[in-house]
Amino acid sequence: MEITYWVTSELSLDLECEFSYDALDPLAVTLVLGLDGERPVRWVFCRQLLADGMVTRVGEGEVVLWPMLDEDGERSSFCVRVGAGDRVALFEVPTDPVGQWLAGTWAMVPRVRSPRVAYGPAGSVGDGDLDAQGGAATGRGVDGQLAVEGRHPVREARHAAPTVGDC
Template sequence: MNSSSITATAEVGLRLVVPDRTAVPLVARLDYTASDPYAIKVAFHTGEEDPVEWIFARELLTVGIVRPAGEGDVQVWPGTGEDEGDRMINISLSSPFGQAHFDAPVSPLAEFLHKTYEIVPAGQEAEYVDLDSEIEQHLQS
């Protein structure tokens, strides 16, 4: 496999939903790699020098497109945009440092997720995890 076939990257426009204020447009970079097949890394570009990074379960985002998913720190659920026909996805993040609620159009996120499933099909994630290497890394820490 060449490296372009084992990674996927996308930039998605989204909005930070702030109660009683106008939503703030942002860009998030999504990264997926076959070497970490269960996870998607999301870097939110907030205008600060360094983006705010979170790691989500790929399945959480996939399920969240069609029905509410997640408990605790990350929750995802479907929604609609200002125009009734616009399918949106809501993402709520919570940490000891605060909370954030984002919404984004489903289409670019679905395209990105489709690419990830072309790289590692659903149900085959375990075949891409090198358990010996993972155990070795934890023993050395």
């Protein structure tokens, strides 16, 4: 799948990526960035975090996600910010293909109650209530801000502090 890598607010690059899921590790999804490059980068994070990040701002630490609205007010893409400190990368991902793929993972392994879930390369930990349709669970700590028409993913990433999104 092709996604957008926002190098700066004025410069973006197309990048090949792949989302993968293994039913043997039902709470995690893997995002591999730069498939066509010499050194692909792999991020493993909570499946529920991905589902929630498509509809509202979630995450803390090294993985933060939030939806972007198109000119019709529809959630046509979502942003994934990975990294920490001055080593952060921002990607814009189309919602439809990921949503369809994610629905398949829910069909393979439906909602479960997880006592503790680790996500991100640094192993951030959160608790979670996962639902079989990939919908948002209740009790999430979010700032309630969705990207609106005219906002830019890079500017959004700079101005919005990450919020806690239980996984």
